[in-house]
Amino acid sequence: MFTLNHDGTLTGMYDIAIVGAGPAGLSGALIADSVGMSACVIESGPIGGTVAKIGHVTNFLSDATTGPELVERWERALEATSVELIRDHAEDLDPVDDGWRVRTLSGAEIDAGYVLVSAGNRWVRLDEHPLITGVAADIDVIDFWPNEYQRILDADRPLIVGSDRPLGTFVLTVAEEWDLEASAWPQVLVLPDKAYALSDVPADVQLDLLWADTIDSIRPDGAGYIVEYSHDGVSTQVQASDLVPNLGTRPNNELLTEFVAVDDAGYVTGDLPARLLIAGDLVQPSHRRIATAVGEGAHAVLTAYYEAGELL
Numbered sequence: 001m002f003t004l005n006h007d008g009t010l011t012g013m014y015d016i017a018i019v020g021a022g023p024a025g026l027s028g029a030l031i032a033d034s035v036g037m038s039a040c041v042i043e044s045g046p047i048g049g050t051v052a053k054i055g056h057v058t059n060f061l062s063d064a065t066t067g068p069e070l071v072e073r074w075e076r077a078l079e080a081t082s083v084e085l086i087r088d089h090a091e092d093l094d095p096v097d098d099g100w101r102v103r104t105l106s107g108a109e110i111d112a113g114y115v116l117v118s119a120g121n122r123w124v125r126l127d128e129h130p131l132i133t134g135v136a137a138d139i140d141v142i143d144f145w146p147n148e149y150q151r152i153l154d155a156d157r158p159l160i161v162g163s164d165r166p167l168g169t170f171v172l173t174v175a176e177e178w179d180l181e182a183s184a185w186p187q188v189l190v191l192p193d194k195a196y197a198l199s200d201v202p203a204d205v206q207l208d209l210l211w212a213d214t215i216d217s218i219r220p221d222g223a224g225y226i227v228e229y230s231h232d233g234v235s236t237q238v239q240a241s242d243l244v245p246n247l248g249t250r251p252n253n254e255l256l257t258e259f260v261a262v263d264d265a266g267y268v269t270g271d272l273p274a275r276l277l278i279a280g281d282l283v284q285p286s287h288r289r290i291a292t293a294v295g296e297g298a299h300a301v302l303t304a305y306y307e308a309g310e311l312l
């Protein structure tokens with residue numbers, strides 16, 4: 001709660017600060033407002049998180065059938081609350097008396113009794129994958145979001161690096177919306193760790209698959225890139241106008257690692273400290289859906305609500 005100072009400034013703390021305005025964070029924010037908790041949501045990207053970029057949604061209870069339609073409804077719902085939306089990047093967390101302080105990129109310090117981190121996932125970068133070495137410093141990539149599909153198809157000679165599950169989503173979406181000739185499909189460089197996910201690609205789509213055991217260098221070349229890879233001891237080069245990493249995702253856990261143990265993939269394994277909560281895609285890799293994120297965000301905030309009630 002806030003106090004109005006003599007100089008007109010406000011001091012005080014929110015009951016809960018939520019990092020990330022994806023479905024987990026927004027659901028938490030609406031629940032917080034509905035039970036009378038003061039809340040803010042800190043978001044550095046699009047409202048709706050990943051959902052803002054999904055072209056088709058058929059497995060979430062709503063009359064909306066696309067991500068942007070869902071997000072439009074969620075934005076209206078948020079506007080009708082007293083939750084403060086803070087457009088900033090949460091950089092750091094510190095324990096303070098009776099809660100947490102969130103420091104942001106712009107230098108703000110936001111105090112709250114509870115913090116819910118619902119920061120989702122990010123794509124694995126080329127330079128952090130164990131089978132990829134020799135990545136030059138200045139590599140630009142296209143993220144494999146549905147709202148980038150047209151850009152990928154328009155590129156001269158794009159190369160999808162890795163065959164994780166978003167490849168299946170891409171193929172299905174593109175096959176439905178564009179009548180592509182076989183030669184128009186991007187090349188895909190398949191590394192062994194995600195080769196299993198090729199089963200998501202319909203058998204009648206003949207992708208140009210390049211099989212690699214390792215990728216040994218990625219460097220700029222003119223307007224594009226040269227990728228050197230090895231398979232069965234033979235080294236080969238491929239040229240690409242654009243690179244689209246598809247190597248999996250990692251949880252956005254930067255705010256948490258100081259306070260809790262994480263596994264090799266970056267997911268939280270240990271107990272969280274008091275008054276720190278997590279929800280949504282960054283919790284575990286297996287349940288990543290809109291519905292589960294919405295449920296977890298609501299569950300986390302209600303947990304804080306009842307716990308705070310007992311503390312008072």
Ligand SMILES: Cc1cc2nc3c(=O)[nH]c(=O)nc-3n(C[C@H](O)[C@H](O)[C@H](O)COP(=O)(O)OP(=O)(O)OC[C@H]3O[C@@H](n4cnc5c(N)ncnc54)[C@H](O)[C@@H]3O)c2cc1C
Pocket residue numbers: 019020021022023024025042043044045046047048049050051054056057058059060088089090091118119120121145146166169252279280281282287288289290291293
């Ligand atoms: C291509 C694709 C298609 C999908 N299709 C479906 C589908 O059809 N149905 C379905 O149920 N699920 C689908 N999903 C999964 C679904 O989108 C996710 O499970 C869901 O969005 C997770 O919600 P979240 O709130 O945990 O994270 P996100 O939606 O990722 O939101 C996290 C938010 O946190 C913000 N953030 C991160 N770090 C910070 C920080 N430090 N400071 C401020 N803000 C921060 C991010 O900008 C982001 O907006 C799909 C996912 C993808 C990638």
